Amino acid sequence: MSVDPIVVAAFVDGELDDLTARRIEREAASDPALAAAIARHRALKERLAAHYAPVIEEAVPDRLRALLTAPDALDTSLADRRAAKRSRFEAMHWAAIAATLVLGLTIGLRPWQPTTEVVSDQGRLVASGALARALDTQLASNQPVGAAIRIGLSFRDDDGRFCRSFESRTIKGVGCRDGDRWALEHTLRGQARGDYRQATSGEMAAIAATMMAGEPLDAPAERAARDSGWGRR
């Protein structure tokens, strides 16, 4: 097949400009593999759409509708008091969740042990401990929910080395396979703050994009690379 799978997907999703889309259509006419790939993508999309379509037809439950159709002009003072009460409760509720998260995290990081995710070796930063284990074994396509270290993209750089972007609460960066170690190329402090959302995954993806030769590894390629010990080929 002459066309990159990402482009096939973009074609089916209507993301290509007219000129490129017409080129793909022409090529599909003489490339059965491409035509089949397009058909598979369309079939998947139609199947998902059909599966979730009935939800749209369902009657919206009263409890949801009532939140938005309450006669707010009727008794605003009461409504305000209720709202105030609710938001106080909600603040406490979220604070309690936040406390749970912090506790869980502190236990997870074992604060009585020194941080050993990164060590310096002859002036180069290399991954060690939990970070090295995550880079060695964790698949971006299949990460445990709530993993302390999350793998972003796996890819090959211009030198043919396997590299993987990663992110944890304390550190984020890109590790590239150097012999049997992971040399850290771009290391930044993670955002160890209360906000539990990963607002910066895009940042690491952007750094990865500047380093990669070609496309990021897809799930099978990533698994194969891991199983082969991230060796050069």
Add this chain to the structure above:
Amino acid sequence: MRFEEELVALLPRLRRFARGLARHPSDADDLCQAAIERALKSRDQWQRGTRLDSWMYRITRNLWIDERRAAGRRGVHSPIDDAATQIAGDGAAEVEAGALRGDVDGAMARLPDEQREVVMLVLVEGYAYREAADILEVQIGTVTSRLARGRETLMHYLGEAA
């Protein structure tokens, strides 16, 4: 149109999105309820003239991620044990793929959260990559790569691979 009326008009679509994220109908409606309450409380943060639907999807999705992470910390078992699937390896995945043929819910449940939300936004809700990236607050390249991985997994489980 009043803010509330616009939200009412969005509810069917929002419920569909939530169903994709949460799978079980009552969990999905709980998520919608939390999102509506959050939206009413922070309605001042929505800028008139910008898209209310994107804003609502973002709220819903962020609440869902918070909920999933809180559940993970509490040690609540998610329906699919990702770690177990990972350890079981390819052989088990093949067997599973056979059993799942035709089960869209089951296949979706096997996607990591960050792939499932992209699949829902682009393939079901019909958002452009750019719009999905804005809702999720990630780079567009992240959307395309997560979407590619998600599609691949779904095709594998649903038996639509080559």
